[in-house]
Amino acid sequence: MLTTVTAGPYTVRGISVGGVYTSIAVPELGLLFDAGASPRSSCAIDTILLSHGHADHIGALPALLGIRGLVGKAKPPRVIMPAEIVADLGAALAALSRLQRFPLEIEAIGMSPGDELALRGDLTIRAVRTFHPVPSLGYVVVRHVAKLRHELHGAPGHEIAARRRAGEEINDIEDRLELAYATDTLVSALDHAPALLRARVLVVECTFLDERKTVEGARAGCHIHLDELVERADSFHNEHIVLMHFSQLYRPDEIAGILDARLPPALRKKVIPFVPAGTSWPG
Ligand SMILES: [Zn+2]
Numbered sequence: 056m057l058t059t060v061t062a063g064p065y066t067v068r069g070i071s072v073g074g075v076y077t078s079i080a081v082p083e084l085g086l087l088f089d090a091g092a093s094p095r096s097s098c099a100i101d102t103i104l105l106s107h108g109h110a111d112h113i114g115a116l117p118a119l120l121g122i123r124g125l126v127g128k129a130k131p132p133r134v135i136m137p138a139e140i141v142a143d144l145g146a147a148l149a150a151l152s153r154l155q156r157f158p159l160e161i162e163a164i165g166m167s168p169g170d171e172l173a174l175r176g177d178l179t180i181r182a183v184r185t186f187h188p189v190p191s192l193g194y195v196v197v198r199h200v201a202k203l204r205h206e207l208h209g210a211p212g213h214e215i216a217a218r219r220r221a222g223e224e225i226n227d228i229e230d231r232l233e234l235a236y237a238t239d240t241l242v243s244a245l246d247h248a249p250a251l252l253r254a255r256v257l258v259v260e261c262t263f264l265d266e267r268k269t270v271e272g273a274r275a276g277c278h279i280h281l282d283e284l285v286e287r288a289d290s291f292h293n294e295h296i297v298l299m300h301f302s303q304l305y306r307p308d309e310i311a312g313i314l315d316a317r318l319p320p321a322l323r324k325k326v327i328p329f330v331p332a333g334t335s336w337p338g
């Protein structure tokens with residue numbers, strides 16, 4: 056049922072079919088992006104980032120919360136989402152809690168484009184603007200890395216230790232854009248948030264791939280067409296690009312071939328299609 060790909064240091068695991076369900080876990084970061092499905096293995100993750108409120112991205116959140124109860128996760132997960140949907144999602148979960156006779160609790164955190172939220176340790180989430188008919192967000196995971204200040208390079212260890220003891224700041228903090236997630240959006244999200252193009256790993260929707268849907272048709276639904284990524288082929292500074300949220304117009308086993316034929320070779324090398332093995336979509 057689940058697809059797993061490796062993108063640099065990260066495992067990207069879950070399920071994604073455009074308009075049907077999308078939920079993608081990155082276990083090394085302890086993050087789950089969207090909750091359109093509730094695979095058992097995702098339920099232990101304590102931080103969930105919702106892109107927007109469409110059912111294929113949040114529809115399985117109640118099931119996921121219920122399964123957490125089964126596996127003994129007593130603490131509500133932290134659920135990050137566009138600020139505009141916090142109240143409606145809270146009301147929906149309250150109604151579902153009454154139906155269940157079981158509290159479906161979350162720690163809701165609303166974000167707006169440009170907001171940052173510190174996670175555990177050295178990680179921060181940065182929200183970026185995406186463009187969809189409902190309130191939506193993309194997310195960039197930033198790691199703060201301490202690096203010895205340039206002027207101290209080559210200094211003997213005892214001198215660096217002495218400076219540290221004297222209270223001197225010996226490190227600069229460098230922000231590394233580790234992973235970005237953007238789905239259900241016009242391609243212009245990439246132009247407005249260059250961090251998406253510089254993240255080490257970019258997980259991005261590419262709902263439509265060829266003439267079976269026109270670029271205009273894709274834009275009308277606020278989705279990305281492969282032609283629009285080809286136009287920007289030289290802009291991607293990512294090491295790996297995981298394409299997902301493919302339409303059911305395409306069979307999973309034909310997608311790699313379409314990418315081979317249509318993407319410039321330098322971009323194709325970076326692209327990992329998030330598709331299951333075989334000829335049919337999961338479910
Ligand atoms: Zn979607």
Ligand SMILES: [Zn+2]
Binds near residue numbers: 107187
């Ligand atoms: Zn949507």
